[in-house]
Amino acid sequence: MVTPEGTLELSLVEVPITEPQADQVMIRVEASPINPSDLGLLLGGADMSTAQVSVTSGHPLVTASISEGAMRSLAGRVGVSMPVGNEGAGTVIAAGTSDAAQALLGRTVAVAGGAMYAQFRCVSAALCLVLPEGTPARVGASSFVNPLTALGMVETMRREGHSALVHTAAASNLGQMLNRLCLEENVPLVNVVRKPEQEEILTTLGATYVCNSTSPTFMTDLSAAISETSATLAFDAIGGGKLASQILTAMEAASLATPQSYSRYGSTIHKQVYIYGGLDPSPTVLTRGFGMAWGLGGWLLTTFLQSLEPAAFQSLRERVASGLTTTFASTYTKEVSLAEALQPEAFSVYSKQATGEKYLINPHTM
C-alpha cells in the first residue's frame, strides 16, 4: 500500500478463505517467483535504503519513503492495499462443481493469477496450466512471465517481418531462456550484457553472439554481430541511457553496408527497438544518426497475449509445460517464506534486480 503521505507499506495480512465457485479451484500456493515485473507493484518506486522493519500482529511491516517524483505516477493506487505476485504454482486442494474444476483436484498447476504471494489463491479453472504429472510446484512456478515473454519476442519478430534478434540484459533468467529458444528455432540472437561473467554464462550456454556494453570495443562488436545476423529488431530490458540508440545506430550501419544509392534519410530498412523493462530508470537518450526508418516503443507481455487467438495462446502454454525442465527451466538463488521476503537481507538483494539473483517465495515455510 502507498499512503497519501508518500510511504510504502509492505504488510502480511490474514484474510478469510472463500469457497471456490462452480468454475473455480482453490490452489495451495507452494512457489511464486519475485520477477522484475513484480517489483514495480511491490515496491512502488520507494527508496528501499530508507526501509524500516517493525512487527505488527505478529507479522513484519516494512515502511519506506517514496519521492515526490515517484508519487506522481502512483496516484491511481494511493490508499489501496494491493496484493502482489504475478505467477506461481501449487496444488489444487478444492474445486467448484464444474467438470473443468473437478478435473484439477489434486493436480499441480501453474497460474498467472496475480496476488500469488499468498498461501491460498482461488482462481478460475480455465486460467490453470496443468503441470506434467510429478512436476514439483517449484519447477512450474515461473511458467508464464518469462517463458511467454521469450516466446512472445520470437513471435513478434516473425509477425513484424524480422529474422534475427538483439536482446539486452541477456544473461538474466529470461535471457538464458531466450538463448535456448533461439538456438532451438535457429533464430540468430545477439546477446548484450554488462559484465564479463555474464558473457561467460551465455558463451557456456552456446550463445554465438555476446557483446559486453561496458567493453571499449562494444560498438564495433555490436555492429559486427548485427551485420552477421541482419538483426533489425531488439528487445531492451534496460530502457535508460544510450543503449537503444547504440543498437539502432549499429543496425543502420549494417543496413548501409549493402551497396545502395545514397539517401540523406538513411537506409529504407525498418529498425525497431522495444523497451520491455526499466533496469536503468534514467531517461532514454537517442542520438538520431540512424536515418528515418526506425521505431522505438514499449512492449508489454499482456498486450501481446491479448493479440493472440485463444488456440494460439493455448498452444504456447502447452509448449511451456512440456519444456519446463529444458527450454523454459528457471533457476533461483534463494527460497524464502512470505515473512522472510519482508526482511532487509532479502529485499536489499531482490530490489536491485541483479542478474543471477532470483528469489522464490514458498508461502508455506516459516
Add this chain to the structure above:
Amino acid sequence: MVTPEGTLELSLVEVPITEPQADQVMIRVEASPINPSDLGLLLGGADMSTAQVSVTSGHPLVTASISEGAMRSLAGRVGVSMPVGNEGAGTVIAAGTSDAAQALLGRTVAVAGGAMYAQFRCVSAALCLVLPEGTPARVGASSFVNPLTALGMVETMRREGHSALVHTAAASNLGQMLNRLCLEENVPLVNVVRKPEQEEILTTLGATYVCNSTSPTFMTDLSAAISETSATLAFDAIGGGKLASQILTAMEAASLATPQSYSRYGSTIHKQVYIYGGLDPSPTVLTRGFGMAWGLGGWLLTTFLQSLEPAAFQSLRERVASGLTTTFASTYTKEVSLAEALQPEAFSVYSKQATGEKYLINPHTM
C-alpha cells in the same frame, strides 16, 4: 559535392540539355522552393558559419567545413556531385512523341523530380502535375512536399486509428497548411509553437489549440489541449530535446484521466509520436513516465507515398492542384536566382530554417 577532406562545395555547373525521349517532357523551371527537406542534401551538415564564396567560370562557388562527426553519415556521397531541389514548377517547352507527353506542351506543370534547382529539367510526363489553366509557376512550386506531407499526416492518423493530431513547429508553412486542412476535415489539431508571434499567426488562422513550448504553463496547456481533443498521435519536426517526451507524458495523463483500474504499466491506449524533421539536432531525451503503450519513430513522406495505391496517390495530387491558392497555398519571404542562393545574405538565412523565412528560387532571373 562533399570532398573526402570534409569540405562542402556548392557550385553552379553548365551541362548540355538532352532531347526528351518519347514519354518525357522538358520543363523550363520557373520556381523551386528551398524546403527544410532540401537542406540536408544541399548543405550536407556543413558548418555554414565557415562558408567562403569565390567565383569559378563566372559562377559562385561556396565552400564550407564539415565536422568529422557529420562526415561519418556522408560516406555514401563523398566525391559525387549531387544535384538538388526536390520540387518545382515551370512550363513544358518540348515533349517526346507519346500522346501523354505531347498533351503537356505549353502547360504549366509541377513536379517532384529532384534536381529542380536548374533552368531546365527533363522528366517523365507521368510525374507531372498539370496546374489549373492560368496558375503561375510560383503558385505551383510547392505542390508536393508540404501538401502531401499534410495530407499524409491526416491519412496516417486515420489508418492507425487515431482521431486527433498534435503538430510541432506548427507555425511553419507546412503547419499553416495542416491547420487549414484539419479545420476543413474537422480533425482536432493541437499546434505547438515556440514563440508568441507564432501563437498569433495560428490563432489568426482560426486554430483552436495553440501551445507555446517556452511558456511556463506549457505542460498544463498541452495536457489540457490533448485532454480536450483526445489526440494520441503527434508529428514532431523538432526531433531533439524533450518535446516528444512531454507530448507522450501529456497524452498519458489525458488517457489516465478516464477512470480505470490502476496498472503500473500505465494506460492501455497507444500513444505515438512520429519525428519527421530535425530542427533540433540534439539527442531526443525520453523521461519514460508514460506507461508501456507508446511508440516513437521516424516518418518519411516517400515511405508513406510508396504505401499508397496509384489511384489513391493520383487523387491526393488532384486534391492539391485544386487547392493551391487555398488549403495548400504557400508563401515565400524572398525570391532569388540560382546565383543569389549561393550568396551569404541568402544561405545565412535559409540555412537557419527559421519559421516564416522561406525562399523560392527562380532559375531564370539573374
